[in-house]
Amino acid sequence: MMMDSEMFDIEEPETTPETGLFDGLNPSQKEAVETLNGPVLVLAGAGTGKTRVLTTRLAYLLKSNTAFPGQILAVTFTNKAAQEMKERVSHLMGGVPVEGWWLGTFHSLAARMLRRHADRVGLDSNYTILDSDDQVRLAKQLMEAEGMDIKKNPPKALAMKISSWKDKGKIPSDLKSDESGDLADGKAVQLYATYQQRLKTLNACDFGDLLLHMITIFKDPANADILEDYHRRFKYLLVDEYQDTNVAQYLWLRLLVQQSNNICCVGDDDQSIYGWRGAEVDNILRFEKDFPGAKMIRLEENYRSTGHILSAANGVIGNNGNRLGKELFTSRGDGEKVTVRGLWDSNAEARWVCEEVEALQTKGWSLSQMAVLVRTSFQMRAFEERFIQLGISYKVIGGPRFYERQEIRDALAYLRVTMQSHDDLALERIINKPKRGLGDATIQTLYTHARAKNISLYQSIYDLTQTEELRPKVKSTLMKLMDDFERWKSLVSSTHHSELATTILDESGYTAMWKADKSPDAPGRLENLKELIASMEDFEDLQQFLEHIALVLDNQNKNTGDYITLMTLHGAKGLEFDAVFLPGWEDGLFPSQRSMDESGVKGLEEERRLAYVGITRARKKTYISYVGSRYMYGSLVSSIPSRFVEELPKEHIEIETETGLYTPGRSEHWDSSAPSYNKTRSVSARSETVIIEGTFNRGDRVMHAKFGEGTIIHIEGQKLDINFSKSGQKRVLDSFVEKL
DNA sequence: TGGATTCGCGTTTTT
DNA sequence: CGCGAATCCA
Numbered sequence: 001m002m003m004d005s006e007m008f009d010i011e012e013p014e015t016t017p018e019t020g021l022f023d024g025l026n027p028s029q030k031e032a033v034e035t036l037n038g039p040v041l042v043l044a045g046a047g048t049g050k051t052r053v054l055t056t057r058l059a060y061l062l063k064s065n066t067a068f069p070g071q072i073l074a075v076t077f078t079n080k081a082a083q084e085m086k087e088r089v090s091h092l093m094g095g096v097p098v099e100g101w102w103l104g105t106f107h108s109l110a111a112r113m114l115r116r117h118a119d120r121v122g123l124d125s126n127y128t129i130l131d132s133d134d135q136v137r138l139a140k141q142l143m144e145a146e147g148m149d150i151k152k153n154p155p156k157a158l159a160m161k162i163s164s165w166k167d168k169g170k171i172p173s174d175l176k177s178d179e180s181g182d183l184a185d186g187k188a189v190q191l192y193a194t195y196q197q198r199l200k201t202l203n204a205c206d207f208g209d210l211l212l213h214m215i216t217i218f219k220d221p222a223n224a225d226i227l228e229d230y231h232r233r234f235k236y237l238l239v240d241e242y243q244d245t246n247v248a249q250y251l252w253l254r255l256l257v258q259q260s261n262n263i264c265c266v267g268d269d270d271q272s273i274y275g276w277r278g279a280e281v282d283n284i285l286r287f288e289k290d291f292p293g294a295k296m297i298r299l300e301e302n303y304r305s306t307g308h309i310l311s312a313a314n315g316v317i318g319n320n321g322n323r324l325g326k327e328l329f330t331s332r333g334d335g336e337k338v339t340v341r342g343l344w345d346s347n348a349e350a351r352w353v354c355e356e357v358e359a360l361q362t363k364g365w366s367l368s369q370m371a372v373l374v375r376t377s378f379q380m381r382a383f384e385e386r387f388i389q390l391g392i393s394y395k396v397i398g399g400p401r402f403y404e405r406q407e408i409r410d411a412l413a414y415l416r417v418t419m420q421s422h423d424d425l426a427l428e429r430i431i432n433k434p435k436r437g438l439g440d441a442t443i444q445t446l447y448t449h450a451r452a453k454n455i456s457l458y459q460s461i462y463d464l465t466q467t468e469e470l471r472p473k474v475k476s477t478l479m480k481l482m483d484d485f486e487r488w489k490s491l492v493s494s495t496h497h498s499e500l501a502t503t504i505l506d507e508s509g510y511t512a513m514w515k516a517d518k519s520p521d522a523p524g525r526l527e528n529l530k531e532l533i534a535s536m537e538d539f540e541d542l543q544q545f546l547e548h549i550a551l552v553l554d555n556q557n558k559n560t561g562d563y564i565t566l567m568t569l570h571g572a573k574g575l576e577f578d579a580v581f582l583p584g585w586e587d588g589l590f591p592s593q594r595s596m597d598e599s600g601v602k603g604l605e606e607e608r609r610l611a612y613v614g615i616t617r618a619r620k621k622t623y624i625s626y627v628g629s630r631y632m633y634g635s636l637v638s639s640i641p642s643r644f645v646e647e648l649p650k651e652h653i654e655i656e657t658e659t660g661l662y663t664p665g666r667s668e669h670w671d672s673s674a675p676s677y678n679k680t681r682s683v684s685a686r687s688e689t690v691i692i693e694g695t696f697n698r699g700d701r702v703m704h705a706k707f708g709e710g711t712i713i714h715i716e717g718q719k720l721d722i723n724f725s726k727s728g729q730k731r732v733l734d735s736f737v738e739k740l
Numbered sequence: 741t742g743g744a745t746t747c748g749c750g751t752t753t754t755t
Numbered sequence: 756c757g758c759g760a761a762t763c764c765a
Binding site for chain 1: 751
């Protein structure tokens with residue numbers, strides 16, 4: 001039943017105290033909130049108040065009694081985003097927590113569904129969720145069982161391929177065997193099927209399966225009852241960051257929305273930066289075709305950045321071909337131009353950034369409102385060193401996540417085996433941690449038995465301890481381990497889960513192992529274990545905790561103190577700062593050579609979107625820099641400015657470089673007319689490497705440089721076939737070599 | 741079995 | 756260069 005929406009019209013005085021739902025919304029935003037029926041795509045540019053629209057829309061649905069919380073399915077990409085949405089909607093609802101709606105990430109929602117219907121795909125409802133590390137190890141096991149050469153065929157490549165198939169919504173039977181390509185001796189498809197079979201034996205699922213299984217269930221006519229139930233349940237669907245969806249996620253949504261057709265997707269095609277992990281920009285570009293009758297609402301007024309910054313960003317992104325097209329505008333005035341600076345090397349770059357940071361500080365700007373956004377994490381080091389030197393407090397965001405730490409994964413492995421003893425990957429992880437004298441030989445014996453009988457490792461331990469096949473010492477160790485696990489299992493229902501975890505870690509000797517460890521990071525690891533146990537309190541039981549830990553756990557960054565943020569561009573999506581520094585704009589580093597090599601124009605366009613994301617993080621000031629040479633893997637590598645530097649509209653930037661360093665847009669390229677050089681040629685079994693080392697001119701400065709180290713150059717007669725893997729060397733060398 | 745040593749390679753990161 | 760993994764050797 002629809003309530004009269006007129007009564008919430010902005011013109012009408014509201015009767016409740018929290019009436020400001022529509023206050024200050026511009027017409028497009030208001031339209032995006034109020035268009036409730038039919039498919040809607042809200043194309044929301046950077047800083048256009050997307051979050052506001054999204055939460056207002058949800059609050060509006062609830063307040064007007066158009067939907068109950070249980071009838072809303074809201075999907076985000078990160079748990080953080082889900083949490084934020086929950087809080088903000090509650091706030092709009094007058095501080096009352098909103099419960100009962102299906103809010104979460106694609107994976108958490110699918111996992112929740114799959115728990116209820118696991119039997120339809122042959123799983124128990126207490127299945128374990130494997131992370132990417134487990135996936136690789138499983139792939140490795142299967143390849144080894146096939147007698148394949150792990151060195152020639154990296155298991156990681158197979159695991160990635162399987163994940164990518166899953167992201168595309170493909171199960172083994174959807175694939176022809178020739179889709180294996182060269183991968184895994186052409187057996188990739190076959191191995192995928194085996195992999196799935198093995199997962200079933202282990203009563204386990206990987207991340208991709210969560211969605212894939214649900215799609216399989218929904219598609220099967222025999223399960224029509226299930227899909228109908230969800231159709232009845234969900235009246236309104238809402239998806240944030242739609243540009244980041246992959247095919248499987250799209251299919252899942254598609255199936256769920258069939259009935260109501262009330263889907264509202266919010267996203268920005270210009271901020272799609274996760275193509276490398278399966279996101280399909282095409283999903284958002286195709287929206288109107290996929291959902292006939294869809295309405296597209298553009299949010300183009302940017303409330304974040306000043307004019308020059310926005311125009312610079314618009315100029316860069318304008319070079320992309322595949323766009324839905326929108327041009328952001330601001331009414332905040334021109335502000336300052338974007339500063340572009342060329343420097344000699346990465347240390348000079350760090351020094352310069354810090355000078356500017358300190359200059360801003362003297363103007364009264366706060367460190368917490370500044371960020372350095374890099375393309376790759378190795379760039380961070382130069383900045384960290386300089387920050388420490390000058391005593392500028394900083395915080396690195398990102399890095400290995402909490403649950404990916406060794407000690408956390410070990411602890412979880414103990415819990416996983418306790419909950420679900422067929423979890424081989426978990427058991428293998430901790431079977432000899434702490435050291436129990438169970439080495440590879442023993443584990444191989446166990447695995448051989450397990451495979452032959454098609455049973456789990458745990459079961460196979462049980463079998464073998466009933467025989468005399470094992471050495472007495474090994475046998476008694478294994479029996480002790482089995483006893484331990486059986487005892488812990490019996491405690492699951494009677495003991496509080498955090499207490500049980502402590503017991504397990506103590507009795508297994510795991511805690512003692514770290515206490516005895518004298519390495520400097522051991523105390524930190526013990527701390528992390530404590531934190532893990534503390535975080536268990538938030539969950540009802542071990543089962544729920546393990547599910548969330550696999551999907552959720554995040555190290556909460558305490559937002560205390562005044563520090564500058566150092567992170568990757570990817571990590572910065574959705575954030576904003578007064579001042580943003582974007583170092584390392586060199587061809588090959590940014591745009592990354594690998595993106596371009598692997599994905600061509602598509603890769604380049606994604607890199608360009610990353611540039612766009614970077615520039616638009618700033619409210620008042622953006623600084624961009626590039627260097628002439630940079631240390632990479634121990635050797636100094638020369639580079640030229642990123643093509644993105646040249647794409648910045650001249651009228652919105654101020655460019656200044658070290659004397660003699662190549663400046664984009666100025667006439668002189670470096671002059672290599674009179675170089676002196678040495679060529680060293682070394683021939684090995686695999687390749688021929690030529691190193692060209694010499695002195696030559698760049699502008700008015702004489703440079704010494706070395707090209708070709710670690711790269712392969714074939715010289716045949718006059719023709720040069722240069723196969724470069726590294727950075728922007730190629731373009732430099734091209735012009736250089738011409739003169740040789 | 742496990743400590744020592746060499747080897748190989750090197751984006752982005754969420755679930 | 757620096758780190759984790761594979762491999763070597765006692």
